Amino acid sequence: xxxxxxKYLRCPKSGVELHLFDAVMENDHVKSxxxxxxxxxxxxxxNFIPRFVxxxxxxxxxxxxxxxxxxxxxxxxANHKMSEERVFGVSGWxxxxxxxxxxxxxxxxxxxxxxxxxxxxxxxxxxxSQAVEPNYxxxxxxxxxxxxxxxxxxxxxxxxxxxxxxxxxxxxHTPDPxxxxxxxxxxxxxxxxxxxxxxxxxxxxxYLNTRxxxxxxxxxxxxxxxxxxxxxxxxLMWPLARVIRRIPRVGEAINWRLLIADYxxxxxxxxxxxxxxxxxxxxxxxLSPRFDIPQTPETxxxxxxxxxxxxxxxxxxxxxxxxxxxxxxx
Ligand SMILES: C[S@@+](CC[C@H](N)C(=O)[O-])C[C@H]1O[C@@H](n2cnc3c(N)ncnc32)[C@H](O)[C@@H]1O
Numbered sequence: 151x152x153x154x155x156x157k158y159l160r161c162p163k164s165g166v167e168l169h170l171f172d173a174v175m176e177n178d179h180v181k182s183x184x185x186x187x188x189x190x191x192x193x194x195x196x197n198f199i200p201r202f203v204x205x206x207x208x209x210x211x212x213x214x215x216x217x218x219x220x221x222x223x224x225x226x227x228a229n230h231k232m233s234e235e236r237v238f239g240v241s242g243w244x245x246x247x248x249x250x251x252x253x254x255x256x257x258x259x260x261x262x263x264x265x266x267x268x269x270x271x272x273x274x275x276x277x278x279s280q281a282v283e284p285n286y287x288x289x290x291x292x293x294x295x296x297x298x299x300x301x302x303x304x305x306x307x308x309x310x311x312x313x314x315x316x317x318x319x320x321x322x323h324t325p326d327p328x329x330x331x332x333x334x335x336x337x338x339x340x341x342x343x344x345x346x347x348x349x350x351x352x353x354x355x356x357y358l359n360t361r362x363x364x365x366x367x368x369x370x371x372x373x374x375x376x377x378x379x380x381x382x383x384x385x386l387m388w389p390l391a392r393v394i395r396r397i398p399r400v401g402e403a404i405n406w407r408l409l410i411a412d413y414x415x416x417x418x419x420x421x422x423x424x425x426x427x428x429x430x431x432x433x434x435x436x437l438s439p440r441f442d443i444p445q446t447p448e449t450x451x452x453x454x455x456x457x458x459x460x461x462x463x464x465x466x467x468x469x470x471x472x473x474x475x476x477x478x479x480x
Contacts, residue, residue, distance in 0.1 A: 151180045151200055155296040158251075158274050158311075161187045162202050162304035168193070179290075193306075198290060199282050202300040208325070211438040213280030214373040216259040219431040220284035223261045228424055230417055233261040236318065240472045241345035243314060247271035250313035253337050255302055255330075256320030260285030266316060267292045274307060276300040302330045305337065312337050315344045319469060322349040323439045328453055335457040338477040344459065349444035350470040356444060360407050361436040368437040380433045384410060388426060409433055447471045 248270035411432030
């Protein structure tokens, strides 16, 4: 964390300003220290990252996943532009946003963070899990990044202070996606823009989807054990999966039903090793989340309307249902 970024932080319990004590600096960044309120709330800065939550929480599986696969989904490492295209294609935001402040919720390993930073905006990013560690390793060198470990239900920021709020791949993994969505809308300045997505709920995708039958048994498993099982399953099935995916129209879908995350259509230029790496990651990602609560487009639309947003555009997108909108000007 940089000293000048203290102004973006507030006590998540009381909403008041925080004061920095016992700071240990390294290359203009606060490596460790304590953030205190006058009334006695204390939050440590550990490894350059302010921590507003306990290390052990329901998102620990994600922390594990993103530490094992810190760079797997980064565009540069996978040699494609999937994340970049998702950020700008879905949000419709400009690629030059210098002078603006973006809030990114649930940043995981930071594959979207790097593209938000690329706009020149100040990016305030957070995740509930230890995924903040790999994100910091990839993006922590940017002077315009403030990365913290925090909970979407108790965000340590000034309400109604952001020009843009971004949250992809997260809402369905929170215990109450509607409450999480509303919490994000409260961070928008008048006139500010929101871009979010959520898994799609349809009869086929939900009730006929193997992952939702298996997940009740796997979501409480020790993550290391589950990851070993997923990897073993992919290794065993991979030769067959490569044959199945050649079946016209339905091959890839069959693989997903067999719990093999198959990205061969989405990443046609990827080599076999890359596809396998993504399969390890995303098969674990299907089976490990404590919460996975998809929504219909109608429900997502209603959430936007009830929040009083305008210019609402809810539609199907790369990862389910996507929504863009803005808070009305005062
Ligand atoms: C599937 S990952 C998506 C990460 C990233 N947005 C991406 O798409 O690559 C979901 C992320 O949401 C985070 N998350 C879950 N519940 C959260 C909460 N209550 N507050 C903040 N982040 C949360 C998890 O820790 C995890 O990193």
